[in-house]
Amino acid sequence: MSAPRGFDLFVQAPPQLGNQYRDDPFLRSWLRRKLPAQVLGEIEPELAAMGELAGGELYRLQLQDRLNEPRLVQWDPWGNRIDRIELTPLWQKVAPVAARSGLIAIAYERLHGRWSRVHQFALAYLFHPSSDLYTCPLAMTDGAARTLTVAAHPQLRDRAVAHLTSRDPAQAWTSGQWMTEAIGGSDVGASLTRAQCDANGVWRLFGKKWFTSAITSQMALTLARPEDNGPGGSGLAMFYVETHDTAGRPNNIRIERLKDKLGTRKVPTAELLLDGTPAELIGEPRNGTRNIEPMLVITRTWNSVTSVAFMRRALALARSYAYERQAFGAALGELPLHVDTLAGLEAQTRAAFLLAFELVELLGRQEAGELDDAQRALLRLLTPIAKLLTAKQAVAVVSEAIEAFGGAGYIEDTGLPVLLRDTQVLPIWEGTTNVLALDALLRGEAGAGLAALAGWIETSAAAINDTTLLELNGTAAAALAHVRQWLTQTDEATLLQAGARRVAMTIGRAWQLALLVEHAHWSLQTDNDRSGIAAAARFAMTPVDLLVNIPPGDSRLLLS
Ligand SMILES: Cc1cc2nc3c(=O)[nH]c(=O)nc-3n(C[C@H](O)[C@H](O)[C@H](O)COP(=O)(O)OP(=O)(O)OC[C@H]3O[C@@H](n4cnc5c(N)ncnc54)[C@H](O)[C@@H]3O)c2cc1C
Numbered sequence: 400m401s402a403p404r405g406f407d408l409f410v411q412a413p414p415q416l417g418n419q420y421r422d423d424p425f426l427r428s429w430l431r432r433k434l435p436a437q438v439l440g441e442i443e444p445e446l447a448a449m450g451e452l453a454g455g456e457l458y459r460l461q462l463q464d465r466l467n468e469p470r471l472v473q474w475d476p477w478g479n480r481i482d483r484i485e486l487t488p489l490w491q492k493v494a495p496v497a498a499r500s501g502l503i504a505i506a507y508e509r510l511h512g513r514w515s516r517v518h519q520f521a522l523a524y525l526f527h528p529s530s531d532l533y534t535c536p537l538a539m540t541d542g543a544a545r546t547l548t549v550a551a552h553p554q555l556r557d558r559a560v561a562h563l564t565s566r567d568p569a570q571a572w573t574s575g576q577w578m579t580e581a582i583g584g585s586d587v588g589a590s591l592t593r594a595q596c597d598a599n600g601v602w603r604l605f606g607k608k609w610f611t612s613a614i615t616s617q618m619a620l621t622l623a624r625p626e627d628n629g630p631g632g633s634g635l636a637m638f639y640v641e642t643h644d645t646a647g648r649p650n651n652i653r654i655e656r657l658k659d660k661l662g663t664r665k666v667p668t669a670e671l672l673l674d675g676t677p678a679e680l681i682g683e684p685r686n687g688t689r690n691i692e693p694m695l696v697i698t699r700t701w702n703s704v705t706s707v708a709f710m711r712r713a714l715a716l717a718r719s720y721a722y723e724r725q726a727f728g729a730a731l732g733e734l735p736l737h738v739d740t741l742a743g744l745e746a747q748t749r750a751a752f753l754l755a756f757e758l759v760e761l762l763g764r765q766e767a768g769e770l771d772d773a774q775r776a777l778l779r780l781l782t783p784i785a786k787l788l789t790a791k792q793a794v795a796v797v798s799e800a801i802e803a804f805g806g807a808g809y810i811e812d813t814g815l816p817v818l819l820r821d822t823q824v825l826p827i828w829e830g831t832t833n834v835l836a837l838d839a840l841l842r843g844e845a846g847a848g849l850a851a852l853a854g855w856i857e858t859s860a861a862a863i864n865d866t867t868l869l870e871l872n873g874t875a876a877a878a879l880a881h882v883r884q885w886l887t888q889t890d891e892a893t894l895l896q897a898g899a900r901r902v903a904m905t906i907g908r909a910w911q912l913a914l915l916v917e918h919a920h921w922s923l924q925t926d927n928d929r930s931g932i933a934a935a936a937r938f939a940m941t942p943v944d945l946l947v948n949i950p951p952g953d954s955r956l957l958l959s
Contacts, residue, residue, distance in 0.1 A: 413723070414717070414720040415719045415723070418454050419451075419528075419712075420450025420525055423711065425748075426521065426524070426752070428922060429752070429918065430517070432918065433517065433760065434514055434517065438514050438518075445522060446522065446525065449500060449526055452526075453526055453528065454529075458529045460489050460492060462814045464531070465812065465814060467665075469657065470485045471484055471657050472485060480653070484614060484615050484667045489530070489665065493531070493533045496526075498568040498571035499566055502522060502526065502537055503541050503564050504564045505519040507560070512767050513764045513766075515763055516759050516763030516766065517756070517763055520704045520755075520756070523701070523704055523705075524704050524705075524707065524708045525708075527705045527708040527709070528711070531666075532663050532821060536574070536575075538698045538701030538829075539616070539694070539698060540563050540572070540574045540616075542576060542694035542696075542698045542701075543559070543574035543576070543619075543694060544563040544574075545693050545694065545697050546691065546694045547563075547620075555679060572617040573617065574616050574618050574620065575621075576691075577611045577619050578608075578622055579610040580606070581607065587688060588631040588633075589630075590606070591624075592606025592622070592623040592624065592673060593605045593606060593625075594623035594624060594636060594638065594680075595626055601677060602677070602678045602679065602680055603651075604621070604623045604673040604675070605676075608621065608670070611671050612663075612666050612667070612668045613667060613668075614642075614667050614668070615667060617642055617643070618639065619639075619642065621637075622635040622688065623678070624636070625684045625685070633685055633686050633689075634685060635686075636681075636687045636690075638679060639678060639681055640677075640679075651674050651677070652674070652676050653672040653674060657669050662817065662820030662824055663821055663824050664817075664820075696762070696782050699786040699829050699835075700755075700758055700762055702786050702789075703751075706790050709793050709818060709821070710747070710792065710793050710796045710800075711752070712818065713797040713800035713818055713822075714796070716804075717744070717803040718741060720807075721737060721803070737803070740803065742933075742937060743799075743937060747795070747796050747941075749915060749918075749934045750938050751788070751789040751793070753915060754785045754788065754789060754907060754910055755785055757914060758778070758785045761777065761778045761781060772847070773847065773854070774851065776848040780839060780844075780852070783838045783903070784835075784839055787832045787839075787907070790832070793825050794819075794822050797819050797822040801818070801819050832900060836899040836900045839903050840899050846883075850883075852910060853883065855913070856872065856913045857876060865920065868920055868935065871915075871935045871939050872916045875910075876913075877944070878905050878908065878909040878912075878943045878946075882905050882906055885898070885902065894950075897951040898948070901945045902946060905945045905946045908943045908944075908945070909944070912939055915934055919935050
């Protein structure tokens with residue numbers, strides 16, 4: 400249509416996405432550094448295909464599907480309670496993609512041994528931002544498969560794990576993780592759901608689960624308190640629940656309502672009433688919070704990878720837009736301050752990527768039985784640290800990337816605001832920042848992990864010959880030494896708790912800096928690429944060591 404006479408109309412070109420694997424040189428260089436050439440050669444076609452799908456068909460469908468949301472249908476026309484969820488078109492499209500691509504299966508088929516987790520999570524990283532958080536049920540499915548592999552009796556393992564890890568969309572199940580109750584999500588030991596065992600040895604659950612995501616799953620792992628057990632997490636037991644009976648009716652489970660959420664609106668998250676739900680006890684009839692931990696290790700790994708994936712997507716769009724949009728006679732991408740702003744986001748994204756994939760690599764090596772005691776301590780420390788830090792970085796980076804679009808970033812049908820709303824869940828679910836910081840530090844095992852980390856940073860210095868990188872390695876080492884000194888000298892519980900977030904962030908940022916230095920050294924040696932040095936130097940300015948002593952009394956003063 401031609402413009403009305405007398406008006407100069409301008410129409411802005413939108414940001415473009417290409418193949419998300421080919422357009423991600425940092426991912427590709429990391430994979431090239433880590434993977435044996437044969438493994439990379441074998442998995443690269445899958446990565447390129449997923450990159451094409453994510454940047455093409457799925458991204459287009461996601462934009463078209465923007466206004467659709469899942470719907471709870473509670474009754475059929477004849478008055479039967481059915482509690483059926485109708486999913487959005489994109490979710491219906493990506494579920495078989497996830498199964499066929501082996502987004503869960505790869506980790507259990509283990510064709511590439513210790514590298515199987517890297518293979519799986521590189522695919523998940525590409526898939527996630529175009530999946531409308533379908534990675535939420537995938538994370539719990541992976542967590543359940545791992546937990547059942549470790550803890551279930553053989554018949555249950557054979558029945559459920561085969562479905563959870565299937566590549567056949569008709570056979571593939573997803574799993575829920577029903578822990579949070581109204582009385583406590585962080586303090587899950589306060590849970591009120593009861594478990595009764597009848598004379599035939601059948602357990603039945605009674606209670607209300609307050610947040611249950613992806614409620615279309617065929618099964619869930621959950622926690623409930625056997626009747627004679629005492630309070631706290633040790634009085635809870637872990638149970639396996641199938642959501643429907645063999646006739647397809649809800650298994651004494653009522654969906655009370657779907658949550659009306661800030662983001663993740665494509666994910667059906669429900670309040671559930673368990674009213675005599677048949678369940679199978681997994682393992683001992685106690686210590687549920689401890690026994691469900693294998694699930695949390697996996698879901699926190701997914702959280703870390705999806706955090707980075709959102710950062711990369713926001714930045715990919717912002718970079719594209721920087722060359723579509725002009726201001727003051729130049730493309731935004733030519734304006735020094737805009738370039739400076741995006742470069743800061745790139746440095747944070749690389750740092751977060753390296754930490755998340757360090758976790759992925761260690762997990763894969765653990766499953767291959769390769770870790771010694773020190774590396775196991777490192778993995779235990781890294782799991783909460785990577786989750787809490789990458790989630791916070793994701794919110795900050797995605798928020799800044801939205802601003803890089805100016806007003807367009809605030810307009811719903813650009814598809815940009817949803818990125819920020821969806822990212823905001825990452826610091827909340829799977830353990831909030833504070834709760835994970837305490838988890839990382841107060842278990843009494845942090846010392847071994849910190850010693851292993853300090854040892855690795857020190858030894859990696861020996862290989863570095865670039866003076867800037869050596870200095871940056873020293874900054875990471877100094878921040879970590881400060882943490883270790885602070886932890887040894889601080890024995891007052893209130894002070895330890897109050898400082899836990901600053902300590903956890905400092906550990907994570909020192910770790911990220913050391914990983915940036917390591918990758919920069921390799922890039923320099925292998926490709927004469929100096930961008931890694933720029934990323935590490937930029938990251939180190941933000942700053943790394945956040946540890947200061949703030950008396951808890953001062954904090955209380957501010958709130959009184
Ligand atoms: C979209 C969405 C989907 C979800 N899906 C699921 C699901 O599928 N399954 C499931 O089980 N749960 C799910 N959750 C719940 C989620 O895991 C919890 O909301 C989360 O763990 C926090 O628990 P809470 O809401 O009870 O907050 P609270 O525990 O009440 O926490 C409130 C605040 O207090 C802080 N806090 C708590 N304890 C401490 C402490 N000791 N020291 C310092 N600060 C503290 C927290 O950091 C937080 O900032 C979901 C949540 C959301 C938002």
